[in-house]
Amino acid sequence: MKKMAELDQDTETRIKKAAEKVFMERGYEGAKIRDIAEEAKVNIALLNYYFRSKEQLFKSIYTETFGKFFGQMVTMLNEEIPLEVKVWKIVDQYTNFLLANPLIPMFVLTVHRTGGVDFFKDKNIKEVIQSALLTKQLIEEAEKGNIRPIKPLHFIISVMGNVVFPFVARPILAYIGDLDEAGFREFMEERKKLVPEMIMAYLKQRS
Amino acid sequence: MKKMAELDQDTETRIKKAAEKVFMERGYEGAKIRDIAEEAKVNIALLNYYFRSKEQLFKSIYTETFGKFFGQMVTMLNEEIPLEVKVWKIVDQYTNFLLANPLIPMFVLTVHRTGGVDFFKDKNIKEVIQSALLTKQLIEEAEKGNIRPIKPLHFIISVMGNVVFPFVARPILAYIGDLDEAGFREFMEERKKLVPEMIMAYLKQRS
DNA sequence: AACTGTTTTAAACATTTGTTTAAAACAGTT
DNA sequence: AACTGTTTTAAACAAATGTTTAAAACAGTT
Numbered sequence: 151m152k153k154m155a156e157l158d159q160d161t162e163t164r165i166k167k168a169a170e171k172v173f174m175e176r177g178y179e180g181a182k183i184r185d186i187a188e189e190a191k192v193n194i195a196l197l198n199y200y201f202r203s204k205e206q207l208f209k210s211i212y213t214e215t216f217g218k219f220f221g222q223m224v225t226m227l228n229e230e231i232p233l234e235v236k237v238w239k240i241v242d243q244y245t246n247f248l249l250a251n252p253l254i255p256m257f258v259l260t261v262h263r264t265g266g267v268d269f270f271k272d273k274n275i276k277e278v279i280q281s282a283l284l285t286k287q288l289i290e291e292a293e294k295g296n297i298r299p300i301k302p303l304h305f306i307i308s309v310m311g312n313v314v315f316p317f318v319a320r321p322i323l324a325y326i327g328d329l330d331e332a333g334f335r336e337f338m339e340e341r342k343k344l345v346p347e348m349i350m351a352y353l354k355q356r357s
Numbered sequence: 358m359k360k361m362a363e364l365d366q367d368t369e370t371r372i373k374k375a376a377e378k379v380f381m382e383r384g385y386e387g388a389k390i391r392d393i394a395e396e397a398k399v400n401i402a403l404l405n406y407y408f409r410s411k412e413q414l415f416k417s418i419y420t421e422t423f424g425k426f427f428g429q430m431v432t433m434l435n436e437e438i439p440l441e442v443k444v445w446k447i448v449d450q451y452t453n454f455l456l457a458n459p460l461i462p463m464f465v466l467t468v469h470r471t472g473g474v475d476f477f478k479d480k481n482i483k484e485v486i487q488s489a490l491l492t493k494q495l496i497e498e499a500e501k502g503n504i505r506p507i508k509p510l511h512f513i514i515s516v517m518g519n520v521v522f523p524f525v526a527r528p529i530l531a532y533i534g535d536l537d538e539a540g541f542r543e544f545m546e547e548r549k550k551l552v553p554e555m556i557m558a559y560l561k562q563r564s
Numbered sequence: 565a566a567c568t569g570t571t572t573t574a575a576a577c578a579t580t581t582g583t584t585t586a587a588a589a590c591a592g593t594t
Numbered sequence: 595a596a597c598t599g600t601t602t603t604a605a606a607c608a609a610a611t612g613t614t615t616a617a618a619a620c621a622g623t624t
Contacts, residue, residue: 265528311522321472
């Protein structure tokens with residue numbers, strides 16, 4: 151009951167790491183608990199010993215991942231910096247985050263494929279995003295005439311689309327563009343400049 | 358051997374339609390042949406009678422779908438119309454196509470999740486896209502000083518990201534934006550204007 | 565060394581899932 | 595009506611898959 155905190159943690163996190171890898175690569179249905187056990191170098195029964203079932207193991211990983219995925223974004227939306235700076239910073243940081251966790255987008259998105267899954271609606275994501283500082287900034291700057299009016303949702307989807315999509319379409323993109331690992335990174339580095347320029351060009355354009 | 362062309366077609370296509378639906382909604386692993394059979398109101402054995410296996414059934418559907426997904430795009434990239442007109446047309450048509458086939462993007466992308474799948478590399482997509490008329494147009498217009506220089510791949514990914522991503526993230530987007538079916542359509546209609554404007558604003562901006 | 569609670573293991577279990585079989589139903593031909 | 599090839603069905607099969615069991619190994623305590 152004491153060393154549980156030491157040895158257990160070891161195998162427990164080993165299982166979690168393995169599960170994370172396999173779930174991310176193959177999705178819930180595609181991930182077999184035997185693969186996870188093998189990846190973790192652990193007896194299958196231990197998966198059910200530490201987590202009650204495959205589903206719970208998955209949920210535990212999903213919750214964590216989803217938190218990262220949106221946490222990053224939400225924090226940045228609320229930073230107290232000028233709009234233009236914010237755009238550059240969001241793209242830069244989010245790109246870096248995804249370069250370090252390239253499988254997260256596909257993982258999160260497939261979970262919600264046809265929308266049936268509920269286990270993210272309890273979090274108050276809706277409100278958090280809707281009341282983000284960014285929203286106020288977009289309205290204010292538009293009123294001042296500094297930018298043209300744009301719905302926050304369009305803004306967010308445009309940014310996300312431009313930054314996240316390459317990761318979602320990565321294998322196809324890599325094939326078409328003849329990009330290896332390094333080539334893809336370079337491509338995303340280029341987008342760190344292109345995407346903010348594109349967004350700002352639109353916002354600042356006289357209409 | 359003759360009416361095969363009549364009655365067979367009927368059940369065969371019924372199976373195909375059902376399989377398409379279930380595969381699109383749940384992915385390869387998530388789709389169970391019994392679900393497909395039920396959806397098609399057909400005995401399970403018939404799936405293997407008409408298609409040799411689950412995998413072949415899947416491939417047959419995938420091939421068709423992938424053709425649509427890229428066919429549309431490639432055709433448009435090669436149309437002999439001015440660049441700016443082309444941008445507007447691509448966004449408009451591709452949006453319409455996706456509104457009519459909203460599950461296709463996720464379906465295609467998940468197949469290539471970690472890139473292991475080979476069965477689209479035989480098609481010469483790489484060359485087709487690389488040698489598209491659009492590429493020449495982007496170079497020429499940049500040389501004339503009408504637009505700023507941009508790598509074709511960035512152009513394509515930017516367009517696709519802005520148009521396709523909303524469909525990939527649809528359930529989350531719908532939740533955050535409080536959008537029902539109609540609301541989502543409206544959102545995409547708005548993007549038909551926003552996206553080309555954004556792209557063109559960037560291209561035309563003096564650097 | 566015996567005891568206690570925790571962790572790990574090998575094996576078994578019950579379902580699910582893709583596939584096959586063998587017979588029946590059907591439809592057109594002679 | 596008998597015959598032929600095609601389509602459909604119910605049932606069985608084998609393999610895969612998530613879960614459970616019961617015993618063993620381990621580690622710390624008395």
